[in-house]
Amino acid sequence: MKPRSLMFTLFGEYIQHYSTEVWIGSLIQMMSHFGISESSIRGATLRMVQQGFFKVRKIGNRSYYSLTNKGKRTMMDGFARVYSMRNYKWDGNWRILTYSVPEEKRELRNQIRKELSLMGFGLISHGTWASPNPVEDRVMEFIKDYHLEPYVILFTSSSVVSHDNHELIHRGWNFDEIAKEYESFIDQYRQKYDDFKERIWNNELSDQECFIERTKLVHEYRSFFFIDPGFPNDLLPADWSGLKARELFFNVHQLLSVPAIRYFETLFEKAPDCELEANRDRAINPFMDIV
Template identity: 25%
Template sequence: MAVKYKSIDDWIKRYLKEEEPRSKSLIVSVFGDSIAPCASGVWLGELIELMEPFDVNERLVRTSSFRLIEEGWLESIRDGRRSRYALTSLGKRRFAHAYRRIYTPPPSNWDGRWTLVMLTKAGVGAPERSELRKELEWEGFGMIAPGIFVHPSADVRMLAEILDQLELRERTMVLSVADLSELSARPIAELASECWNLESVALEYREFLKRFEPATGLLTSKQASPEICFVVQTLLIHSFRRVSLHDPRLPDSVLPADWPGHAAYEVCREIYRSTFPGAQEFVVTKLSEVSEQPELSRDVLARFGGFAPV
């Protein structure tokens, strides 16, 4: 039975109560989606104010920020008794990776060729194999056999960064291949269910739609305040990020016919476009180093197909 909401405020309260988002993960979403496009960093007091609408208190902000520093996401710069937080170079790379997958549409056209990554037998130890597998699976690659990974629409630039980072470029073969229909008993596409856990991802997308489709009507029924826009947009990206980072982003011809990822992306785009101006207005009022109308990068303005700034 569908849940009935009285207002967007009611929707927010129910989301926070039922989902109980972790403060550290919310801070990551706020940093990547709202702070990074406007400013190089944020004072602790400003971050505390930004997290208040999510019922995240000062103690949790301090604790979560400290953990993000330990994990390499943030760095802290002291100025007297005040602390300023900024993304590390590693944090920036992580955001570039994650948000590229969130804001860009799923691949549709495909030439039928696969990117194949193969480890050589010699010179690659178990720890290196394990690390490469983790990084490639994070990029959406599936493993069709031990040491052999495949993806139909791989980001070659990102793949090169991974191999260079792990110092495996000289010990790895990267091929562009296609099925030989005359000889192949099973096309690679038929292995999709074995290489990728598509059922689990589809379930997550359906849960996302169940949660956020009601918000679309509530946002259009009345003019939401800048703070409401900021909260909804943050919860939106927080939830969509969790799903999309598990999505291997396969082309339509490899996916099941009823794939819910496309509908989820459209809902996310619709809500984001309606909340972005107000959310940006709210964030700008909280960040002391930002002008009234910061100049946003081309990448930010191209999110979800592009939209005009405030």
Template identity: 30%
Template structure:
């Protein structure tokens, strides 16, 4: 599967993008919703989904057919989807690249990993020749996507538990030749919590979490009052919540709580998402299966 820039079509988010203020701007975009649907339901069925099924499912999320078709075309152009027919039915399947990104994203999105202060930090130090500025931009984009904070132009930092994920991502992108990775402790001079505010924009992160809670907190409150859950509604609400959520674990990569502000809002946002997942994932899956069976 942001993000992941939920990739983002893929679960990978643009680093601290503008926080939407208009309610319509907070609605997940069609391409991101399509990636979420493929990540949740197409992978378990071989990675393929018919165009007709996708149009029917996205209609539950308020996306019309022209928008679905346009978004599919863009995802195909980006190499995430490939046209394929199954039993004479037109559809699209995930590319190998898309599968890798979604599989990798599962670990970040669905695991509530939170670093502790004694685990230390992962430092990335890189130098890219001026003649390869495109590689420098690509490297910075990858590190932003992974959730690194910026110490200086060529020194980036993240919790140490991101080591394996960082190594795999940079190697897959062919960027490992420009980078050195180090395990480190922060030894001063300022308090680590103060430095974290310099390395990550915690105020913007707070706004992003707050926007998620404003959008999906009332949805969860509604489900807590219901005894019966409509499958189509559960599908739409779960896909929307996951599409909004998946970029956030990339932007805030499980920073230690003792370097974050008290009562960090990210904990409440995570609680909201994972309770929605617990309540809605099953009914949503049953709804998709019922459509497949009727096709």
């Protein structure tokens, strides 16, 4: 686990349900369970501040970190997809984005490509990206955050004259490779699920281990949204393994949730002036209100 990615997992999976910010000491304790040193954590939080994902405030000699708007968007883009039902039908519209970025802004061009991939876009031709998902608002927020108005054009179309929809999908996405990744996840966690059930039944699985395993589960499953565009059901391949992986993810997650949250609460310390009430039910079951 890379420190930055794990921080997003911890914020999305636990911290956001208890506060808007976290004491660095709590973050160090949580991340130490995954073999990450204190120096690496402090260095990563500093880089997150410099990159505009975190902001920090001091209370006495303690530092408390919270997500900026940019950080929240990055976190929630992933977690909304992790916990959404994803059972909607396609509205028949393609969202198509084209861009032209000067060579001296190569880093910005790379950032555009990365963000579009995370939002489920596929590259269908040079400088042209497409998605069947209703992501216009997210794209416009991204354009505004990065001041991309001079470089990009976003439009929708209900038809593509030169290619049918399946040809377009074949151009932009490799579902065979994505399916292989899902099958690997299923093979791994189907066996783990049976083991966890037996050990919980025999009272052999500690709260700490549940916290570690739930975090690993979410961290690994969240990585699929770097490769899976999250298509509407009617555009997915037949017998799509992603749906089976999702059901398994839900079952394992719920099995571990209550003891994992109990352990998280022993590690987390909110700021002394924080007036927010913790939403423990949502931390236990993040599926409850994201659709």
